[in-house]
Amino acid sequence: MDIKALFSHHLSQLQIIVEKTPESLFEQALCADMLNLAMHAKIAANFAIRGYAPLVGIEPVLVETDSNDKAAVLAHIEQVVGWLEQAPDKEQLSAQRAHTERLGFATAELAEPQFIHQLVLPNLLFHMAMVYAIARSHEVPLSKGDFDGLHSYPAGFSFVEP
Template sequence: MQISIKSLLHNHLSQLLSIVTKIPHEIFHKQLAPDMFSLAENAKIAANFSLRGYCPLVDQKTVAFEEDGSTKEGILRTIQKTLSYLDSLPEVTDLDSSRRINDKAGFTTVDLPQPQYIHQYIHQYILPNLLFHISMVYAIARHCGVTLSKGDFDGFHSYPIGFGFI
């Protein structure tokens, strides 16, 4: 059984959407530290990483949806538009070793054959960055007192209200 990259990205973005809907308007500008991105910026970056990784696989220009800056409504629209666009793209069904995909990771130029792009770049760069930025949204929200659980992050865990390990 092969796991669909598109489905994997969609699931993570859906969890981000679920988390963002629970966050009050007034903390989207908050940061964990002064030299870190805000909750809003982390949410936008996470959404953008999904398309940054997937669009090149299906020969589409990488797009980013940025709605209304850093407001809750704008972030929700950004994630929803990203999900809709991702849904409109075709599935990757056949891999072509002769097809090369280029990108930049920081100051590093990446040039990989399509199969390696999936196995190395998607799994070792795109997904970790996507999850990092979703984790930052979660961490900032929790730090600001928003009631979220591991289930909000992964969609599987379920704990009774008031349950805690500590």
């Protein structure tokens, strides 16, 4: 499995969602006690570094962006994409190598396959889904294809009658 290509694919889809989202929504959150769209997008992108760097023996240095406007979020994602492109290739995950990660108030030690499949990818996709959900809750015309890059529906298509 090409982990770098997998992360690059998800970052590309995140860029598409962010590009389609109006500037006015970047400070919006699903509820008052949740992060806003901009923070979810930046955290999703940084999970590519947070997950890939330990696999190739690099200390993860996350991209920091002070602003939450659309241009800053897109620049943030681009920086992560650039970092990933320059990172060494990782041929395969090793069940014999474990990575310790702080998870909120917990700590977990996970072998590389579990580290990627149970921690990194779910978190990247969770934060990406929050970006999608916030945008959709404000009627941004996004589709499942924008999220996964695979599905295709005609403009205006809906499974639910409004």
